Amino acid sequence: MKFVVVTGLSGAGKSQAMRCFEDLGYFCVDNLPPTLMCKFADACYKSQGKINKIALVIDIRGGDFFHKTFESLSELKKQGYRYDILYLEADDKTLIKRYKETRRKHPLSPNGRVVDGITEEREHLKELRENANYIINTSKLSIWQLRDKISELFGEEGQVEREISVTALSFGFKYGIPVDSDLVFDVRFLPNPYYIEELKGYSGEEKLVKDYVFSFDETNDFVDKLTDMLDFLIPKYKKEGKRQLIISIGCTGGRHRSVAISNKVYEILNHKGYKVNVQHRDIVEDVNRGVSKL
Structure with a gap:
């Protein structure tokens, strides 16, 4: 069973990444509490092959649940489930521009400056980044370039993700x-x-x-x-x-x-x-x- 944990900075492209994973045939769940990862993996395993590719977004939006991420990942490994961590990031200038364009608030700085939220989030995600199997910087990538990279990393050989x-x-x-x-x-x-x-x-x-x-x-x-x-x-x-x-x-x-x-x-x-x-x-x-x- 293929298991991908998608994480990274808010505004770095996780939503677009999940759309790509869906197109590649992955069962996708956004913002799953980390404490439920093992139960979810068990349920998918018991589907008798009907669900054999999974992509989960785990990020700072999980609040207090987020701090259980490594504990849950460790338990996942103990139970024999192999997984990859995909970490998405971008430079501060790009992230601030994206927030201004969408007029969204940063989850860690809803009433303050976006840049302060980004700085705090980088610190919270530091350990996850260090343990990531793949890191993609989306600062200079178009949506389709990001999709191409994900397809190369996680698509099956010969799979044509962008066939029109x-x-x-x-x-x-x-x-x-x-x-x-x-x-x-x-x-x-x-x-x-x-x-x-x-x-x-x-x-x-x-x-x-x-x-x-x-x-x-x-x-x-x-x-x-x-x-x-x-x-x-x-x-x-x-x-x-x-x-x-x-x-x-x-x-x-x-x-x-x-x-x-x-x-x-x-x-x-x-x-x-x-x-x-x-x-x-x-x-x-x-x-x-x-x-x-x-």
Whole structure:
């Protein structure tokens, strides 16, 4: 069982670290009283492998409980549980800046100067720092650089923590643009199968409509230009740490053109090796509002 105790200075990035551990498949608990560590470890051990990676934040917020940390860690070791201590820190200037930006109070100096709280906290955490297996100074790290370091230290070999998930989402403008869209493309400039009597009742999922939509040069030109753009954009989004990209493609009702083109984009991106799925938000909605299949 992997067991990581995450600790360090307030404002040094423990919350971001825990989000990374969650993405790596760890069962995470923030601000667990140290006296409960052994009981918690026992409960996880008895889960028969369902919980085999644990990350706990133990820090100064524990108040009087915090002073039992080493006693609890010693007991944990006696019971045969191996653990690593990850200590996060940053320089005073960076910590003060972060506190001013978030307007939070320091837990050890709620009514005084932040710098006084930081100084006192460093003293309280001195022994933990000395016993840490890993120390990360986050002063000059972006969120994603911190995530990379944690992934390198605690991720399994070959685990891709920052793989981006892409969704090609068709929709109808008359029902509104999807609120979670990252990129929105309007394909209403293409000829509409709705006005072809023998196609009206079908959807872009079916060959009749798909063949019609892609019988126009402008459709194929659009898809070529769109996929070229996505080839450029997706690695950039991934580099900046984006985890999910929603590409919304809309036509009037979300039943014909947008569906056919979203499916095509899915096929192309899937062939290129991206983690991609396709969804059609309004394909049923348009049927329910009066379009019936012939």
